[in-house]
Amino acid sequence: MAISATRNRALFPSSFDPFGRPAFLRWHSKVHTMRVKRRQLDSSGSSFTLGFEEDKAVRLIGMLDSPYVRRVAISLRIQDIAFSHESLSVFSDFDAFASINPVVKSPSFVTDDGTVLMDSSLILEFAERLGGLSSSLVPKDLREHARAQRIIGLALAACEKTVQIVYEHNFRPSEKRHGPWLDRVQGQLLSAYGLLEKEVLRADPWLFADRLLQADITSAVAFRFTCEMLPHILDRQTYPALSGLSRRAEESEAFRAYPFR
Numbered sequence: 001m002a003i004s005a006t007r008n009r010a011l012f013p014s015s016f017d018p019f020g021r022p023a024f025l026r027w028h029s030k031v032h033t034m035r036v037k038r039r040q041l042d043s044s045g046s047s048f049t050l051g052f053e054e055d056k057a058v059r060l061i062g063m064l065d066s067p068y069v070r071r072v073a074i075s076l077r078i079q080d081i082a083f084s085h086e087s088l089s090v091f092s093d094f095d096a097f098a099s100i101n102p103v104v105k106s107p108s109f110v111t112d113d114g115t116v117l118m119d120s121s122l123i124l125e126f127a128e129r130l131g132g133l134s135s136s137l138v139p140k141d142l143r144e145h146a147r148a149q150r151i152i153g154l155a156l157a158a159c160e161k162t163v164q165i166v167y168e169h170n171f172r173p174s175e176k177r178h179g180p181w182l183d184r185v186q187g188q189l190l191s192a193y194g195l196l197e198k199e200v201l202r203a204d205p206w207l208f209a210d211r212l213l214q215a216d217i218t219s220a221v222a223f224r225f226t227c228e229m230l231p232h233i234l235d236r237q238t239y240p241a242l243s244g245l246s247r248r249a250e251e252s253e254a255f256r257a258y259p260f261r
């Protein structure tokens with residue numbers, strides 16, 4: 001199994017539990033146990049090792065050329081959630097991937113108690129709870145939250161349409177390709193980026209806060225992905241706001257830690 005990167009950094013800086021409850025209400029999950037152990041080590045004043053958490057760290061499976069994997073890796077990094085990253089391909093490492101998740105969906109994510117999750121948005125929903133309120137990547141205000149969800153939805157639609165075009169070209173024999181279908185998907189892709197560009201015009205430098213939140217991360221990851229995969233379809237110059245957001249995001253520590261490759 002190829003392990004491209006392993007990170008274990010400070011876990012759970014929050015004074016809230018994964019469900020946003022105050023620390024003293026933590027008692028249910030393994031996550032709770034991990035937090036308490038860490039807290040005891042901290043408060044004893046001794047220099048602790050990360051050994052306990054290393055054993056329990058969550059695992060992210062999938063390659064960084066997938067925008068879904070990349071958005072999860074970058075988000076976990078920004079949220080300061082320790083995880084190990086196993087860079088397995090759903091194609092060339094099919095069997096190894098299947099041994100972790102027989103559905104072979106990338107990203108897959110294994111919680112500290114061995115529960116296997118899939119789908120980046122569901123994994124990120126879990127990470128929101130794991131990281132606690134202080135590291136949340138979601139705007140608190142309801143209307144801003146709705147706008148963030150719209151932005152993320154547009155970016156994810158763009159990723160999906162990009163993947164469809166790539167798969168159509170890479171996996172379907174050329175004589176079986178259906179032009180009208182490809183035209184439809186390309187139209188949807190460009191609509192998504194046209195609408196996303198309008199939303200991102202408001203970014204200064206980020207969309208909702210003075211730091212990267214999920215809407216920034218997913219927009220920037222999506223744009224980079226399509227630019228890399230379909231340069232003949234997506235012209236960077238046509239999307240100056242997205243280009244700017246992408247450039248700023250790619251310069252950030254978390255994006256550099258998990259580069260597109």
Ligand SMILES: N[C@@H](CCC(=O)N[C@@H](CS)C(=O)NCC(=O)O)C(=O)O
Binds near residue numbers: 066068090105106119
């Ligand atoms: N909605 C999913 C999409 C994930 C997805 O389509 N991943 C691709 C890799 S980029 C995959 O697993 N492809 C293999 C397959 O579907 O068989 C998510 O957000 O995670």
